[in-house]
Amino acid sequence: MAQQTTETLSGAQITVRLLERQGVRTVAGIPGGAILPIYDALSRSPGIHHVLARHEQGAGFIAQGMARATGVPAVCLASSGPGATNLLTAIADAKLDSIPLVAITGQVPRAMIGTDAFQEVDTYGLSIPITKHNFLINSAEELLEVIPRAFRIAASGRPGPVLVDIPKDVQNQCIEIAAWPEPGVAEPAAAPDPALVARAAAMINAAERPILYLGGGVVHSGAAPQAVALAEKAGLPTVMTLMALGTLPADHTLSLGMLGMHGARYANLALDECDLLIAVGARFDDRATGKVAAFCPQAKIIHIDIDPSELDKIKTAHVGIAGDVATVLKMLTPEVESHLRKRWLSHVNGLKATHPLRMPGVEDARTHYGLIRAVADCLDDEATIATDVGQHQMWVAQAYPLRRPRQWLTSGGLGTMGFGLPAAIGAALAEPERTVVCFTGDGSILMNVQELATAAEEGANVKIVLMNNATLGLVYQQQTLFYGERIFASRFKGQPDFIKVAEGFGIAAVDLDRAGDPRGTLAEALSMRGPVLIHASIDCEQQVLPMVAPGAANKDMIGG
Amino acid sequence: MNAISQAENRALARAVLELDVNNHAGVMSHVVGLFSRRAYNVEGILVMPVGDGRCSRIWLQVNEDGRLEQMIRQIEKLEDVLAVRRHGAEHEVFERLEAFFR
Structure with missing residues (x-):
């Protein structure tokens, strides 16, 4: 028998080594009991930077931000049970927008699967309809085949998310490795006819x-x-x-x-x-x-x-x-x-x-369109623009002069409020030379506001432009237009002081409402290094127009 | 049986799908999930391993529906599905089983 150099490694070490071989440099996640062996192996990885999110959904969207900005599959990690369920929204979002993502979750040990063990959930079953493909790993050997394959599936053809669920005992199982598989890369599509x-x-x-x-x-x-x-x-x-x-x-x-x-x-x-x-x-x-x-x-x-x-x-x-x-x-x-x-x-x-696109107030930086244009005036095409979901998202889509593919990161298919901030953090980490702007609303920002801590910790170059109309704007708009102006559950009676919230998280914040020269203040804030929150109140009566009523023909537009 | 009597049920146009799949836990969930999420009932299901057991064959009996073509394309996209063949209602695989359901 020819002499071979073998090493004995655990499933966790194999997983991390395969990620390194895959070229992964940054992963986002949150540890927990069932994924601790992988975290232990990750702690000794010289090449992989782990971004500690504050909620697994944040980790999923940070990975999405990396993947959307670069086109390369990105990795998020979570533990079993609630860790995995918290990831699901970000995975479903990636599925609908065809974003290449590899989600790695810890699972209870194989012997305990199906016993309703602590933090056990059927991650495999839950993720079937929202992934391009998913795996429940049965042995450490399988990782050698599955991890590269997960990347290949995520990147091939129409991209999408792949989930790999790894029981804790498989993470601890040691095997001898004689040879490593090639990293998984996108397979070429069949030639068109x-x-x-x-x-x-x-x-x-x-x-x-x-x-x-x-x-x-x-x-x-x-x-x-x-x-x-x-x-x-x-x-x-x-x-x-x-x-x-x-x-x-x-x-x-x-x-x-x-x-x-x-x-x-x-x-x-x-x-x-x-x-x-x-x-x-x-x-x-x-x-x-x-x-x-x-x-x-x-x-x-x-x-x-x-x-x-x-x-x-x-x-x-x-x-x-x-x-x-x-x-x-x-x-x-x-x-x-x-x-x-x-x-x-x-x-x-x-x-x-x-029939032009009307953008009332576009010259005035204190209006919704004007603020978006004022931000654009401060930046060039190298900036990356992320949004959350709602009125601000549609206004930015209408008014921001986007000129570069992958300049624009937005949750389209699933329309997930809370997408913007973590996705922007991911984009900033993947391409640190760029300024990443996250347009958000007062509804959306609160859905993953905990990631302000991640942004501060990472020093991510993210400029959060918070357009605050104290409502769930698109709901308010639809109730106004289609529900007899019966405004219900869409107006916030109490709101946090967003400046203090940002400062409390250790993030610089400016309030354009109090600025004598909003354009100057904006330019200054956008040119600062690291995370900044820029708060601006806008009028809640402003609507996204024109609008096609749900179910109506596109030629029958309201307003605008 | 619910509202549709057995005779009426038989009168509906049927199709039989023959799937070659990898034989491991979860493959069936992937396949039937595509139907259930669309509230598209699968009338009959048969699965057995073939050859050395690394692959299985799944037979599905479904009602003809405008969505069937899209369903087949969705099934073809599944990683563990190797091939999909569509047969008419006249396919005998389910007919021969009827004796077990009397």
């Missing part, structure tokens, strides 16, 4: 009123340059979903901004008239389409997506192409004729002029 690409090109060439519809898949695929190239060559007015903002610069002449529920009127009206819709890495989400039967009623549809189950799911495509969207676009663009498309583009520009 060239005949379908040719048909799509012919349809684009024949179209008179085409629109390009970009979704989050363009970001995940790194296909923004290809999407811009197609739009420019074929003269395609382009709408983006919430998830795709930044893929086409907001100020590009072909950009119609966001479509759907809170898109500009001109975007939805142009879609209503288009004769060809080219959907790229988009999934016809109900917030984008409105009433599906009335969405692009005159249009033929080309749908390009890496996930074959998205094709024909909501709208039947005339040509559906399964494949990596960057690959498909690289094949498609050379087959598309250069087109100035003067008539259609001048018509679309006419729509822009007659």
